[in-house]
Amino acid sequence: MSTPGIVARGVKRSFGNVHAVRDVTLEAREGAVTGLVGPNGSGKTTLLLMLASLLQPDEGELRIGGIDPIADPAGARGVLGWMPDALGAWQTLSARETIVTTGRLYDLDKERSAARAAELLSIVGLEDLADAPARVLSRGQKQRLGLARALVHDPQVLLLDEPASGLDPQARIDLRLLLRRLAAEGRTILISSHILSELEEVVDDAVFLIAGETVSAERVAAAASRGRMWRLRLADRDATAAALPVAQALGWDVNHIPIERRDLLLHFATDTDAAAGIAALVRAGLPVAEFSAATGLLEHTFLDLEGGAR
Numbered sequence: 001m002s003t004p005g006i007v008a009r010g011v012k013r014s015f016g017n018v019h020a021v022r023d024v025t026l027e028a029r030e031g032a033v034t035g036l037v038g039p040n041g042s043g044k045t046t047l048l049l050m051l052a053s054l055l056q057p058d059e060g061e062l063r064i065g066g067i068d069p070i071a072d073p074a075g076a077r078g079v080l081g082w083m084p085d086a087l088g089a090w091q092t093l094s095a096r097e098t099i100v101t102t103g104r105l106y107d108l109d110k111e112r113s114a115a116r117a118a119e120l121l122s123i124v125g126l127e128d129l130a131d132a133p134a135r136v137l138s139r140g141q142k143q144r145l146g147l148a149r150a151l152v153h154d155p156q157v158l159l160l161d162e163p164a165s166g167l168d169p170q171a172r173i174d175l176r177l178l179l180r181r182l183a184a185e186g187r188t189i190l191i192s193s194h195i196l197s198e199l200e201e202v203v204d205d206a207v208f209l210i211a212g213e214t215v216s217a218e219r220v221a222a223a224a225s226r227g228r229m230w231r232l233r234l235a236d237r238d239a240t241a242a243a244l245p246v247a248q249a250l251g252w253d254v255n256h257i258p259i260e261r262r263d264l265l266l267h268f269a270t271d272t273d274a275a276a277g278i279a280a281l282v283r284a285g286l287p288v289a290e291f292s293a294a295t296g297l298l299e300h301t302f303l304d305l306e307g308g309a310r
């Protein structure tokens with residue numbers, strides 16, 4: 001277990017008879033963003049708290065940048081940045097003071113803390129509110145402050161619990177770019193989110209957590225490769241008029257092609273079948289204006305796994 005990045009093996013944690021984390025084994029690589037995906041109550045926050053050295057596991061082994069957060073919580077906190085899902089802000093401190101104080105808690109000297117606060121306020125776009133008390137910040141602004149706080153000591157490993165929640169579209173794009181940059185610099189990032197379309201665009205790898213257990217790579221691969229819906233729109237007619245010629249070109253029963261608003265929904269068993277399908281439509285002379293997977297791969301895999309777990 002000397003691998004850098006994040007490692008968990010056979011981790012369990014219960015609260016009385018609630019088995020929040022039943023059996024978690026995962027690795028998150030250095031230089032990559034790993035998504036932690038799971039339904040409400042599946043144990044994501046409990047797992048992140050253990051990784052952040054803030055909660056003891058009942059069983060199992062953890063490593064953060066090679067450090068055991070159970071045996072050496074102070075060492076682990078030195079290398080990790082933790083952003084909780086809701087910022088427990090110091091209400092009367094300003095955003096700047098919050099970052100400076102956090103920096104001081106991480107043993108940065110006064111000048112370094114002040115310089116880091118200025119830099120981070122700019123990175124997260126809070127310069128205009130730098131000297132306002134944290135209690136006046138909106139939810140999204142508090143999220144940004146939480147991110148700045150997590151980054152103050154320039155950690156090698158980042159644990160982010162729902163960082164995009166409450167952020168407006170521009171702030172989400174900024175967050176995505178920032179995470180990609182931090183990963184490109186060699187950091188390890190583990191991020192939980194419910195917004196799968198957001199995760200889809202930022203993660204390199206994904207870990208699925210269902211009912212407190214990580215799902216095996218084989219099950220994930222099987223779920224990912226299961227057939228899915230594709231959205232089709234023709235350039236020259238609406239979905240109702242498109243249904244029959246599309247069914248004919250594919251050799252399908254028109255009654256088995258659902259219509260959703262402007263689009264036809266086509267079910268293909270594999271990506272190869274989908275590719276053959278679009279080739280058949282084009283060969284039939286149909287003007288295909290849009291052909292895209294109706295759900296992203298993460299969302300599709302998640303829904304399939306969750307459906308299987310019920």
Ligand SMILES: Nc1ncnc2c1ncn2[C@@H]1O[C@H](COP(=O)(O)OP(=O)(O)OP(=O)(O)O)[C@@H](O)[C@H]1O
Nearest residue numbers: 015018019020038039040041042043044045046047
């Ligand atoms: N301190 C606690 N005491 C008792 N039960 C807890 C405690 N913390 C978490 N739980 C329970 O453990 C389970 C997992 O909770 P956790 O917050 O880890 O899930 P989550 O995946 O983060 O959920 P969400 O997506 O809704 O944030 C839930 O059933 C929750 O009620």
